[in-house]
Amino acid sequence: MEYLQQTFSVKFEYKVFFTSGLFELSNTCIDDFLLDNATSESVKKILFVIDQDVMKATPGLADKIRRYFSIHTGAQLIPDLILVPGGEGVKNNEDNFHNLLDTINKYGIDRHSYVAAIGGGSVLDMAGYAAAIAHRGIKHIRIPTTVLAQDDSGVGVKNGINFFGKKNFLGTFAPPVAVFNDDRFLLTLGDRDWRSGIAEAIKVSLIKDPEFFEWLEQNAGALTNRDMDAMRYMIKRCAELHLNHIASGDPFEKGSSRPLDFGHWSAHKLEQLTNFAVLHGEAVAMGIALDTVYSNLAGHLSTEETKRAIALIKKIGFEITHPLLEVSSADSPILVGLNEFREHLGGQLTIMLLKKIGEGFEVHDIDSSILKNAGEALKNHYAALNPA
């Protein structure tokens, strides 16, 4: 067979910066980045998309941004700051996405200019998707404001919106040009949002890093008491493990493996069924608990380590189970969710379980009777367990 072989690699690089008070005039972090990053002699514009709840919780934010870019010259600020709703809603309502494309067009934002998004993971997902497809890719800056977005979703390479009622039906793999994690935004979070992002740290420690798991055990109290030093360390280490995983694996997920989705298959279904009343991190905590106990009952993980994992989840303040996660019949929602996940992966299931704390492995089958037992064990035995 006659053919020409095409082979090339594309290198992607970006920094995740950790700072405090990103738009204080004396903080040159983002301006230095913009000056260093310029890929053209021409004027670079920057368009901000901001979660309206973050705007409300951060008095003076708009003025600060405008003043910052009137002094610093790394990019020319588009004075229109685009406000969007936060949470999953911003990805469900196509209007937000179309309005952003309109604005990109109206202000002539080009491939050397920036779309910067300030908000939680959903806002970053929507804005990142619009940036990725306009002009085949405008530079995208992420400024995550929640623990979850700073330690996990905001530092990765995916974006997307919901379509046909399906989560992330439309989206791309498109790394940002930079991420700025500003710890001051964390001060505006309510306790549920503060806690929610800790679930991803527990997740990544369980599958990748036993020392980080021990650190989480030792610092669970500090984290729930909103100790900023502990939270800063946790976010940085979790982000680092997340970044390393992406770089060392299959960044654009060409295969079927989704190690970072440990505990997520049931969590996605739970979020959807509760119409996102259960937060992502809360659902992930329950999903981790389920897959951890499943690992134990299937004979892979010791009972002692299982207890330690569940105790940590409880100590952070998470629920470990939910009626919707219980198997009561063949058409229980969780079994429906398992099938949907199989379809999403293209017909073959790949699910991560635990061998020990800090080491995951993959299976291609889930036994529904073990799953039923795991749900019952969480509801009965583990619910009574006293956090260490």
Add this chain to the structure above:
Amino acid sequence: MEYLQQTFSVKFEYKVFFTSGLFELSNTCIDDFLLDNATSESVKKILFVIDQDVMKATPGLADKIRRYFSIHTGAQLIPDLILVPGGEGVKNNEDNFHNLLDTINKYGIDRHSYVAAIGGGSVLDMAGYAAAIAHRGIKHIRIPTTVLAQDDSGVGVKNGINFFGKKNFLGTFAPPVAVFNDDRFLLTLGDRDWRSGIAEAIKVSLIKDPEFFEWLEQNAGALTNRDMDAMRYMIKRCAELHLNHIASGDPFEKGSSRPLDFGHWSAHKLEQLTNFAVLHGEAVAMGIALDTVYSNLAGHLSTEETKRAIALIKKIGFEITHPLLEVSSADSPILVGLNEFREHLGGQLTIMLLKKIGEGFEVHDIDSSILKNAGEALKNHYAALNPA
């Protein structure tokens, strides 16, 4: 400044196959590819999107495809073959794009399955874009049916649709998983479409390959007489130079350089102003002629080589100039087009000119008085030139 550095490379590989009668039962080219390429144990589906003009010009195509996949098992054919209009219209009317997304959803086409497009460059662009964003990227197979798509646009990494009245306002860089160039489709082309794709071969020879230019000079007669051996050689060599350029340069065009766009800045404007009555290749031929004579008048290219280039363009049967390409005042369409191109690049112009046949170089300014003279020289002196 505290930060984490993220760095990774993503490798992209695909083959451009050359074949004849892709859906003949005895031709295992595409089936072999599908069997080798499988990334999951699960059933792979394949959805075809077909240019309705190609369907009309190729009696029995639908039956052939259905019969082929009833015998060969590399993928499960979605029996619905999606017909779309050809030409720029398919990228202008959003309905085509939305219908395709609907179909992808309806048939559960996943990331291990395929969207295969049969048609000219516009159909491939639209289908490639839909495939690139659904589920963050379904595998895309291109089956280009025109000379232009087989030697240039169909073998590259870009896709897109027009939006806000702007060409390719939405799109991504997303390599196909395979390209199948079937020479039988070329037999269905009218003379204008047959000729049009030769412009890209002249272009790439002028900026990259003096030997290929000489081959084109020697074989111009055979090409215009629709000699299939000559056309097959031309397509393969042009595709090869195009692929090599992408692989050795900046595949996802992060910088400002667009060497393969030699002659294209004015061509785009001419296509748009004539509402695509002038075909892409016809416009590119005039754009090449203009930038070649400009290179000569600006003192970069010898008069002898300029004459050879113009003679080749004429010998293939192209017009070398158009009233809309002439500079008559400061607001002549071509000067407006130059400004639009500058904006498209982000404010700084980068245009390729010729130093000699087979060697291009870039400039950042175009002198409008030299451009005026180049237009006049093409209209007067070169129009009278007898092709060698």
